[in-house]
Amino acid sequence: MLATISSAVVDGIDGLSITIEVINTGTGTPRFTVVGLPDTTIRESRDRVRAALMSSGYKWPATLPLTVNLAPSDVRKHGAGLDLPLALGVLVASKQLDQADVAGIAAVGELGLDGSIRRVPGLVSLAEAMSSVAGSSGAGSVADSDGRGELVVPLDGASEAAIVAPGRVRGADCLRDLVEGLKGEGPLPALVEAPAARCHEEGRPELSDVRGQPLARWALEVAAAGGHHALMVGPPGAGKTMLASRMSALLPPLDAADAMTVARIHSAAGLRQDGSGLDLRPPFRAPHHGMSSVALIGGGTASIRPGEISNAHGGVLFLDELGEFPRSVIDTMRQPLEEGVVRISRAHGAQVIPSRFQLVAASNPCPCGNGWTDGTCRCTEAQRRTYAMRFSDPLLDRFDIRIEVSPPEPRSLLGRSTEETTAEVAPRVAAARELARSRGVRSNAELTGGQLEAVVPLSDAARDVLEHELLRGNLTARGFARVWRVARTVADLAGAPDQIQPEHIRAALLLRVRVGALLGAAA
Numbered sequence: 340m341l342a343t344i345s346s347a348v349v350d351g352i353d354g355l356s357i358t359i360e361v362i363n364t365g366t367g368t369p370r371f372t373v374v375g376l377p378d379t380t381i382r383e384s385r386d387r388v389r390a391a392l393m394s395s396g397y398k399w400p401a402t403l404p405l406t407v408n409l410a411p412s413d414v415r416k417h418g419a420g421l422d423l424p425l426a427l428g429v430l431v432a433s434k435q436l437d438q439a440d441v442a443g444i445a446a447v448g449e450l451g452l453d454g455s456i457r458r459v460p461g462l463v464s465l466a467e468a469m470s471s472v473a474g475s476s477g478a479g480s481v482a483d484s485d486g487r488g489e490l491v492v493p494l495d496g497a498s499e500a501a502i503v504a505p506g507r508v509r510g511a512d513c514l515r516d517l518v519e520g521l522k523g524e525g526p527l528p529a530l531v532e533a534p535a536a537r538c539h540e541e542g543r544p545e546l547s548d549v550r551g552q553p554l555a556r557w558a559l560e561v562a563a564a565g566g567h568h569a570l571m572v573g574p575p576g577a578g579k580t581m582l583a584s585r586m587s588a589l590l591p592p593l594d595a596a597d598a599m600t601v602a603r604i605h606s607a608a609g610l611r612q613d614g615s616g617l618d619l620r621p622p623f624r625a626p627h628h629g630m631s632s633v634a635l636i637g638g639g640t641a642s643i644r645p646g647e648i649s650n651a652h653g654g655v656l657f658l659d660e661l662g663e664f665p666r667s668v669i670d671t672m673r674q675p676l677e678e679g680v681v682r683i684s685r686a687h688g689a690q691v692i693p694s695r696f697q698l699v700a701a702s703n704p705c706p707c708g709n710g711w712t713d714g715t716c717r718c719t720e721a722q723r724r725t726y727a728m729r730f731s732d733p734l735l736d737r738f739d740i741r742i743e744v745s746p747p748e749p750r751s752l753l754g755r756s757t758e759e760t761t762a763e764v765a766p767r768v769a770a771a772r773e774l775a776r777s778r779g780v781r782s783n784a785e786l787t788g789g790q791l792e793a794v795v796p797l798s799d800a801a802r803d804v805l806e807h808e809l810l811r812g813n814l815t816a817r818g819f820a821r822v823w824r825v826a827r828t829v830a831d832l833a834g835a836p837d838q839i840q841p842e843h844i845r846a847a848l849l850l851r852v853r854v855g856a857l858l859g860a861a862a
């Protein structure tokens with residue numbers, strides 16, 4: 340008796356459809372063999388499946404010689420998500436369920452020892468991979484199916500699967516109920532509707548909460564409008580975290596493709612809340628510096644999980660206390676910052692996961708946090724120097740915008756806020772992004788050196804100002820281009836469509852303070 344069940348595994352954020360064949364060879368010693376590159380988690384499946392079947396009132400075919408084949412055989416399979424299809428395959432192979440009852444469906448889910456069906460990570464990608472097979476022709480025995488094309492997934496998480504296969508997903512939470520439904524002896528688990536997309540404005544942080552910080556607010560607007568990475572240096576209590584968290588609210592909503600990519604990533608990372616649909620809000624992620632590099636960058640031993648830099652895809656990655664992040668982690672971020680993807684290599688080739696994020700970082704000016712310029716710093720000269728050395732030039736060079744943030748004047752905190760709201764500033768940001776698209780880039784920060792000359796030229800006077808800074812040694816060649824890009828964004832926000840003028844350059848230079856001076860490094 341041969342049983343065939345469709346399922347899928349996920350690696351990184353890529354789903355791969357899998358066919359599980361369970362063969363009862365009829366003769367020979369009783370055994371349960373799994374072939375087709377299973378990893379240890381799948382070998383453990385056997386014990387979970389046996390316990391789940393028995394506690395659900397079915398027999399474990401201990402006397403049968405069963406061979407399980409996972410196809411395609413050249414891909415390593417991992418994860419507990421194959422428990423459920425494996426259990427269904429064993430039931431068919433041992434004649435406790437008909438093959439016809441599982442025809443045209445694909446299933447994924449982890450089994451509890453009590454027969455409960457548990458959520459697995461990556462249901463968006465898993466459902467994508469399964470829906471391309473379930474009910475279609477030309478894929479194993481699904482070919483001669485009744486064309487149901489339905490996906491059975493854990494009830495907890497079924498809405499994730501419904502994003503990509505609306506109306507075709509059944510959410511099951513109990514093996515026994517599911518099998519009775521498949522046999523026609525009870526109701527099948529209900530089909531799950533596609534959840535509504537979460538709109539951009541929902542729960543958006545309010546910019547007008549930031550008071551009395553005109554320079555920082557403006558820097559935030561320029562950074563959001565131009566996609567510029569930004570660094571804020573200031574003492575604790577200056578509102579750096581509050582500012583950073585407003586950044587993603589200023590960004591335009593994700594387009595459909597980006598929202599789907601974010602859904603895949605967040606599903607694989609186990610970040611999605613159940614019941615929610617596509618989320619059009621740009622993500623905001625603020626990982627702690629104590630987090631492992633795998634959690635930040637992505638990776639893993641058996642299967643690869645996205646890290647925080649991918650969780651922030653399409654949105655903002657906020658690194659508070661930048662100087663506390665291990666140098667190795669910061670160095671690893673260099674390639675994703677340039678390419679918009681992270682490449683994670685391991686024994687079986689590399690995984691590529693999207694990680695195009697806007698970097699916002701914050702730092703105290705010195706270890707005690709008070710800053711050395713106003714005389715309240717308690718750090719020694721040596722402590723300050725060691726601290727400043729954590730901020731290498733290549734690292735600082737990543738930031739188009741670098742500002743000093745001071746605590747707001749107490750008076751500005753009194754009374755009702757008269758500051759501009761998120762809803763007032765966001766349209767200006769969106770308009771600037773629209774202009775960038777007309778230049779063939781997503782944001783001005785992506786303009787290449789060649790595009791700067793060709794697409795966003797400087798006026799002669801503006802070029803004089805910029806070259807003067809270069810000749811005085813205030814700018815590197817790379818800094819020269821960065822100021823140029825920021826100046827274009829400043830001009831866009833100012834409604835100046837033509838050449839970049841000296842005032843735009845001067846404004847961009849204001850947003851690029853010498854961080855070494857703030858840190859007391861080269862003082």
Ligand SMILES: [Zn+2]
Nearest residue numbers: 705707716718
């Ligand atoms: Zn200090």
